[in-house]
Amino acid sequence: MKLFNNLNDHIGFHARVRGDMMMASDSVKSLNYGEAWDYINTIAAHIQSGGISKGDRVAILAKNSVDNLCVFLACARIGAVVVGLNYRLAPAEVEFIASNADVEMLFFDKEFDELRGEYLRSKPCVCLDSAEPAPLLENWLQSPANLNEVEINGDDILFQMYTSGTTGLPKGVLVSHYNVLANTYQAPMTTGVGGRVGEVALVIAPTFHAVGLVGSLLGVIYGGSMIIHRDYDPVGMIETLAKERISTVAVIPVMLQFSLAMVPNIKDYDFSALHSINYGASPISETLLQQGMEAFGCDFIQGYGQTESTMALTFLTAEDHKKALAGRPELLRSCGRAVFGTxxxxxxxxxxxxxxxxxxxxxxxxxxxxxxxxxxxxxxxxxxxxxxxxxxxxxxxxxxxxxxxxxxVKDMIISGGENIYPAEIENVLMAHSQIQDVSIIGVPDQKWGEIPLAVIVSGGQPELSAEELIEFCRGKLAGYKIPRKVEYLDALPRNPTGKVLKKDIRVMMAEKYPPIA
Known part of the structure; x- marks a missing residue:
C-alpha cells in the first residue's frame, strides 16, 4: 500500500488506534472513530447494494450533520464520487447540476424536497432526517448488506463540486483523494497550525463549499474531533466555542462581525482552548481584527484559494496578522504567500x-x-x-x-462568502421584456461585504423597481444572487468589439456606492 494513498486509509487507521476518541458530534448524534468506521462501512455496503459502483455520482442535498459527513465518507470508501448540492440554489439550478453530473443517487434533508426536480426524483433517494418523502437513512440501513472492498488510488476522484463560470453555467470541478490529502498537509506546513489528535474543531461552513468540506476532512485525516453545527448561529457559535472547549473554527469575516455584535457580554466567556480562527472569502478590517483578537485571545489566519485549487493557494499567517497590527496594516489587504509546495x-x-x-x-x-x-x-x-x-x-x-x-478577472462577486457570477444573473434578466441591456457589478455592502447591483438599459420601456426585479428573479436564481439594487443608464459603456466595460460602470457608480469605511 502506498503511504497517504487515499482518505479511507486515514479513517481506518484512527478507528484502530484511537477508536474510543470522539470523531464527530451534532445535536442528534455523536460517534467515536470506532463507531464512525462501522457506520461508514454499513452505509457504504448499502450504497453498493443499490447498484452504485466506483466512479458513479452520488449527490448530497443537506445541511451539516454527522450523517451528512458519514454518507460522504461512505461514498469515498467505495469510490463513488460525491456531488454536494448547494441548498441555497433555485430548483432549476439544482436540476441542471444533478443532470449534468449524471447523479445516480441522492441523500437529502426533508426541508429541501422542493429542490428535487424531475431528474432527481427519478433516482433512488434516501432522507437523512425524516421517514418521508423517501426512506429514512436509519430504516434504509436495516436490511443486510455486505461491503465489497474497492481499490482506491490517489488520483481517483473524491468529489465533484460545482462552481459557476463566465458563461453563467456551473462547471463540475474534479478533486481527487490526493488533491485533498496534499492540501491538508500543505496548510499546517504553511501556517504552523493544523489538526491534532485531541483537538476539537467547530464546523459551521456548509460542506457543499470547499472550506466546510475540506476543513471537515482535515479533521478526520489528523484524528481530531468535530462539533458540527447545522447552521451558523451568531450566539450559538460563541457559546459552543466556550462550552465545548473548541480549538479552531473557520468563518468568513461577516460571521465574526455578527457574533461580536450579538453577544455584548463576550468577555464573560472562556475561550482559553481556542488557538486559531481561520477566515477567507474576503479580507478582514483592522478594526474587526483588533476586536476579534481582544475578544477571543487567539491567532487569526486568512486563506485564499478556489474550488479548482481544492481549498488553499496562499495563507496570511498568524505572524503576518501580528505584523499588521504592529505597524504594517497594508498586510491585511494581502491574501498572504504561497502554501508549501506551491x-x-x-x-x-x-x-x-x-x-x-x-x-x-x-x-x-x-x-x-x-x-x-x-x-x-x-x-x-x-x-x-x-x-x-x-x-x-x-x-x-x-x-x-x-x-x-x-x-x-472574471468579475466574480463575493457576497457573504458566496461566489456570484454576473453572467448568470444577466442571462436571467435579459429575458425580461422591459430590459434591453444589463450589466451586473458588485458594490460594497456593510452586512455582506458585497452585493450585486443591476445596471439596466430600459430602451424606452418603463423602468422596473427593485421590488419588481426581485419578484421576476424569484425561483430563477438563488436568493443571494438576486440584485436588491437597480440603477439605470441610457447605454452601457462598451469597447470597439462590443464588450461591456464593467470597470467604467464601477467608476460611474463609485460615488453612490462608496467603499465601506
Missing part, C-alpha cells in the same frame, strides 16, 4: 511572468490543483495550462512574495 506568479495577457508590483492574473501550480472540469475539456485546457491554474483573479506580488488581489 508556486504562485503574476502573468500578463501573453502568459509571461510580470515584474514584482505589476498587476496581472494570479496563476498557481501545485499538487492541490484540480483534475479538470467534468465533461468540459475545453474549459479545463483554458483554466489549467501546462500545470498552471489560471485563477481568473487579478493581483500583484510584492518583493516578499505577498499577493494582493486587485480585482476579479
Amino acid at each position: 508556486e504562485v506568479k503574476i502573468v500578463g495577457d501573453d502568459g509571461q511572468e510580470l515584474p514584482l508590483g505589476e498587476i496581472g492574473e494570479i496563476v498557481a501550480k501545485g499538487p492541490q490543483v484540480m483534475q479538470g472540469y467534468w465533461k468540459n475539456p475545453e474549459a479545463t485546457a483554458k483554466t489549467v495550462a501546462d500545470g498552471w491554474l489560471h485563477t481568473g483573479d487579478a493581483g500583484r506580488m510584492d518583493e516578499e512574495g505577498y499577493i494582493y488581489i486587485q480585482d476579479r
